[in-house]
Amino acid sequence: MSGPTVRIVMNGVTGRMGYRQHLVRSVLAIRDEGGVLRPDGTRLQVEPVLVGRSRDKLADIARRHDIDLFHTDLDAALAEDGASIYFDAQVTSEHKKAILRAIAAGKHVFTEKPLAESVDEGMELVEAARAAGIVDGVVHDKIYLPGLIKLKRLIDAGFFGRILSVRGEFGYWVFEGDMLPAQRPSWNYRAEDGGGITLDMYCHWSYVLEHLFGGVEAVMTRSVTHIPHRFDEQGNRYEATADDAAYGIFELAGGVIAQINSSWAVRVDRKELVEFQVDGTHGSAVAGLFGCRIQHRVRTPKPVWNPDVPTDQDFRAQWEEVPDNQEFTNGFRAQWERFLLDADAGRPHPYDFMSGVRGLRLVAAALKSSAEGVRVELPGASA
Structure with a gap:
């Protein structure tokens, strides 16, 4: 039984890991199989919104995988209707500023590790996420x-x-x-x-x-x-x-x-x-x-x-x-499904930013x- 649809802003999917494991083998696989089963028997549908620096690369990925939305501007991607989750697979040095923008926009955040370049940067993200009351998670595949x-x-x-x-x-x-x-x-x-x-x-x-x-x-x-x-x-x-x-x-x-x-x-x-x-x-x-x-x-x-x-x-x-x-x-997909259900329910994800800080x-x-x-x-x- 069909349920709500959540749009996931995915940053960094032109890279090998972001494309293969997170976009193709996780989010698109979930989309193409009808979504994630919720406790009430309905299915949480997902649709990716791509964001990155290269419009040509994004356009090619979108065409090949039947994806409607892509942007080279992060704020525009975050402003899309129904976009409630932000995912980051960029190089580590780009995580902090993009994640802070997503948190400021009220999005739940799931990110590749390392969470940040330093403990201090990681704690800044922990504190921002806690203050905003979002669900946060770090990939623990x-x-x-x-x-x-x-x-x-x-x-x-x-x-x-x-x-x-x-x-x-x-x-x-x-x-x-x-x-x-x-x-x-x-x-x-x-x-x-x-x-x-x-x-x-x-x-x-x-x-x-x-x-x-x-x-x-x-x-x-x-x-x-x-x-x-x-x-x-x-x-x-x-x-x-x-x-x-x-x-x-x-x-x-x-x-x-x-x-x-x-x-x-x-x-x-x-x-x-x-x-x-x-x-x-x-x-x-x-x-x-x-x-x-x-x-x-x-x-x-x-x-x-x-x-x-x-x-x-x-x-x-x-x-x-x-x-x-x-x-x-697939290990990446299994955690994606767990995070999606946690974000949908508004409950903490067990492998959160603080776990990333311990790393x-x-x-x-x-x-x-x-x-x-x-x-x-x-x-x-x-x-």
Whole structure:
């Protein structure tokens, strides 16, 4: 049964992430399938309103996807009838001013992470959103991934017993741009444009760790720039001023220790581009984007260290795959549906601006740790 229609002002959809994950695979997929089911049985219909700097690019996207409205002026887009939600997928340095304009216009706001370039900027957005009484949210797509949903099930079921440690490996080789085009935009490697893997990925690790295991209470990190020069989209050589790898140790509430390596200068020798191994007294698991493998203590082998004899055990074959048991929705779309229903009901979204600020606090602590070679505490980070 058809219900109300909400227009979503979408800024930054000419970029890869904004276009593929948020526009095509989330908002347009929801639109084309009849909207989001509301508690009363009606469906909340959605229509995107595109906004950006390039009229030609916006016009092309609008034509290909049957979208009626697009603007190069943000205020004009925000003034469209029925436009009650603003979404931002611009480069990080552009978030603050656009989000403040959307809040001033009374719009609910959903934004890509990082929320802002600094903790102070993030808190400015938190305070503005609270004063305006809007529903605010930050993209936390990783916790909606099938592999991490399975991992959360195991945790909630007590599979691990007491969790001891977490080890994460994320990354892949991003080509420099000379031999082959880079898979990521050049601004990712310029600190002055909001680039850097610590700023990018530690905002993710903050909410992933908090959601699954507990808030981060202290961090030790070494952030480095392994590849000093890269080539931009026009083939011009430029200096990489942002870090492209970060090696971190995180102390979590409850005593769990997490180690996560994040790198755009690593070649992959694992099943997925990100994997987390969780070890507990009763069992262990290795979770990726989609899969999750487990080994219970009653099935744990008993290897013996002997450097003089090649091992005859196939360790990877000793793990069991957790079945899907359900149909999983694209992680970005799943959170979009949650945010749309929260905005429709006028209730707080669980992954709000303040959660984004906690990610920025972790980034700041990690960069301080790297610069000074020290362990940095985050008092109250798990609150």
